[in-house]
Amino acid sequence: MSKKDSNPLDLPKDFFKQFKGKDQFNDFFASFFKQGVEAMLQAELDEHLGYDKHSVDGYKSGNSRNGFSNKTVKTDSVGDMVLAIPRDRNSTFEPGLIPKHGRMSDKLEQAITGMYARGMSTMDIEEQVREIYGVEVSSGTVSNITNKLLDNIKQWQNRALESVYFAVWMDGIALKIRQNHKIINKTIFLVIGLTKTGHKEVLGMWINETESASFWLNILTDLKARGVEDILIASTDNLTGFTSAIKAAFPRTVTQLCVVHQIRNSAKFVVWKERKEFCTDLKTVYQATNREVAAQALDAFELKWGKKYGYAILSWRANWENLTSFFDYSLEIRRIIYTTNPIESLNAGIRKYTKSKNIFPDDSAAQKAVYLAVANLEKKWTVPIPNWGIILNAFLTTFENRCQINLI
Numbered sequence: 001m002s003k004k005d006s007n008p009l010d011l012p013k014d015f016f017k018q019f020k021g022k023d024q025f026n027d028f029f030a031s032f033f034k035q036g037v038e039a040m041l042q043a044e045l046d047e048h049l050g051y052d053k054h055s056v057d058g059y060k061s062g063n064s065r066n067g068f069s070n071k072t073v074k075t076d077s078v079g080d081m082v083l084a085i086p087r088d089r090n091s092t093f094e095p096g097l098i099p100k101h102g103r104m105s106d107k108l109e110q111a112i113t114g115m116y117a118r119g120m121s122t123m124d125i126e127e128q129v130r131e132i133y134g135v136e137v138s139s140g141t142v143s144n145i146t147n148k149l150l151d152n153i154k155q156w157q158n159r160a161l162e163s164v165y166f167a168v169w170m171d172g173i174a175l176k177i178r179q180n181h182k183i184i185n186k187t188i189f190l191v192i193g194l195t196k197t198g199h200k201e202v203l204g205m206w207i208n209e210t211e212s213a214s215f216w217l218n219i220l221t222d223l224k225a226r227g228v229e230d231i232l233i234a235s236t237d238n239l240t241g242f243t244s245a246i247k248a249a250f251p252r253t254v255t256q257l258c259v260v261h262q263i264r265n266s267a268k269f270v271v272w273k274e275r276k277e278f279c280t281d282l283k284t285v286y287q288a289t290n291r292e293v294a295a296q297a298l299d300a301f302e303l304k305w306g307k308k309y310g311y312a313i314l315s316w317r318a319n320w321e322n323l324t325s326f327f328d329y330s331l332e333i334r335r336i337i338y339t340t341n342p343i344e345s346l347n348a349g350i351r352k353y354t355k356s357k358n359i360f361p362d363d364s365a366a367q368k369a370v371y372l373a374v375a376n377l378e379k380k381w382t383v384p385i386p387n388w389g390i391i392l393n394a395f396l397t398t399f400e401n402r403c404q405i406n407l408i
Contacts, residue, residue, distance in 0.1 A: 198384025213241030
């Protein structure tokens with residue numbers, strides 16, 4: 001039987017029948033993990049020597065197997081473990097799976113974490129690890145390996161932030177999470193900040209079932225505690241309680257409600273066949289040259305559509321001040337604050353990474369998945385936003401005393 005066709009652990013097919021419960025299986029995993037790793041080490045030695053054990057190809061090859069040496073190694077998933085490391089007579093074999101002065105399972109655990117980060121389900125990870133490495137891992141073990149991310153999340157969530165952010169975008173992503181034997185909807189709220197170098201940065205994530213002024217005040221207080229002294233402009237959807245919270249935490253911050261969200265919400269009241277005309281007419285409001293012209297356009301818009309779709313227009317009236325804040329600034333600043341597109345794009349990216357996870361077993365599992373997705377997406381944010389030089393000049397002109405940029 002060739003190496004490709006053989007079972008690397010040489011276990012009978014009905015071997016797992018003796019382990020009927022998950023707890024028994026997870027308790028057994030430590031010894032099974034050891035067997036799997038030792039089987040991989042044997043396979044590495046086969047590759048190094050160029051022939052399988054007992055193969056005639058090894059006759060007079062100049063090197064051969066020379067027993068084992070014991071080595072105690074550490075892993076995050078199963079603790080300390082004594083492994084039998086195969087040796088060769090020429091002492092030239094150095095296993096890649098257990099590098100000198102390194103952790104035994106770095107490669108395997110990094111592979112599992114990487115697969116988890118890319119949205120693979122624990123079942124898919126189990127299958128991939130079994131096929132690629134010849135090791136059987138349980139969903140509990142995958143969780144143990146990825147649990148070390150919780151320390152990384154804590155450090156990331158508590159890291160120091162910059163003193164001033166030119167703009168922040170705030171929104172949330174809804175996820176289904178199991179809690180007290182029920183599946184409920186929770187939202188992970190995210191904040192993106194625009195730094196003085198023009199780069200975007202995710203400032204943190206917070207999980208909660210509902211929005212409120214006190215909830216948002218807790219988030220903003222957290223940002224202040226981590227070093228944020230000023231936010232020039234905050235762009236959000238019409239988040240419950242946010243406007244009053246931002247005024248309490250950062251009194252000088254300008255609040256801009258997302259115009260794109262407002263348009264979508266307005267269109268919900270309109271029958272399908274009239275939506276195109278309705279939205280075309282609405283452009284005269286948010287594409288006006290200034291707030292006064294926009295107000296006149298809204299009056300004209302209401303004369304045409306008010307009797308039929310009064311609720312759609314009522315929302316514009318109720319939120320007019322915060323919907324039109326962008327008119328106070330130059331076109332360069334207007335383009336980046338009138339919509340929450342940056343954070344909507346982030347949320348769409350997170351959805352791609354988490355789409356295989358329909359239901360999360362608990363809050364920490366959801367946080368791990370979102371954190372890994374954010375980390376992967378932020379790798380692409382290596383350059384400033386487009387036309388940053390022009391935008392920076394616009395901010396300096398408007399908020400000169402608050403930008404804290406050394407121009408010398």
